[in-house]
Amino acid sequence: MYIDIEYPKDRGEFYKTLRDQLGLYAGEETDETAALANFSSVLSIAFPKANWAGFYLVRNNELVLGPFQGRPAVTRIAYGAGVCGTAWREDRAQVVEDVECFSGHIACDCNTHSEIVIPLRRPDGSTWGVLDMDSVETGYFTDADREGLEECVRLLEKFG
Ligand code: SME
Numbered sequence: 001m002y003i004d005i006e007y008p009k010d011r012g013e014f015y016k017t018l019r020d021q022l023g024l025y026a027g028e029e030t031d032e033t034a035a036l037a038n039f040s041s042v043l044s045i046a047f048p049k050a051n052w053a054g055f056y057l058v059r060n061n062e063l064v065l066g067p068f069q070g071r072p073a074v075t076r077i078a079y080g081a082g083v084c085g086t087a088w089r090e091d092r093a094q095v096v097e098d099v100e101c102f103s104g105h106i107a108c109d110c111n112t113h114s115e116i117v118i119p120l121r122r123p124d125g126s127t128w129g130v131l132d133m134d135s136v137e138t139g140y141f142t143d144a145d146r147e148g149l150e151e152c153v154r155l156l157e158k159f160g
Contacts, residue, residue: 015148032159037067044069057129073108082106087117093146097139116141118149122160
């Protein structure tokens with residue numbers, strides 16, 4: 001059963017608690033869909049201003065929508081397209097302060113103002129998908145979030 005917790009304000013403490021929660025509800029699971037579904041649920045609770053949190057997974061050389069929390073979204077994203085495809089092509093996380101200013105951003109919800117995309121890596125460093133989070137607030141995600149979330153998605157390495 002899920003037990004509501006209060007997330008600490010301090011960013012270091014926040015990410016320690018978040019990793020514990022992700023470990024509790026997703027880390028031990030061996031089924032990819034089950035783990036990614038609970039992972040997106042935990043993230044959407046931890047980031048109250050995130051209006052979308054979920055996954056796109058590499059399938060036949062494109063990104064295909066995976067488990068998520070939020071409004072229905074585009075199901076397929078080409079290599080290099082949008083923020084997600086850019087993270088995949090450039091092989092690095094994208095922190096987008098204002099989606100209006102990101103050329104090629106794929107809008108799924110007109111309430112979204114900022115976004116963060118983190119590549120999911122296999123133990124050999126190659127990418128098998130991305131974590132995507134959107135927020136209703138401009139500049140909601142910071143470089144500290146990039147670092148914290150990069151650490152969190154390591155819990156999913158075994159699915160790569
Ligand atoms: N905005 C993303 C598309 C996915 S939705 O945000 C859920 C992008 O530009 O890749």
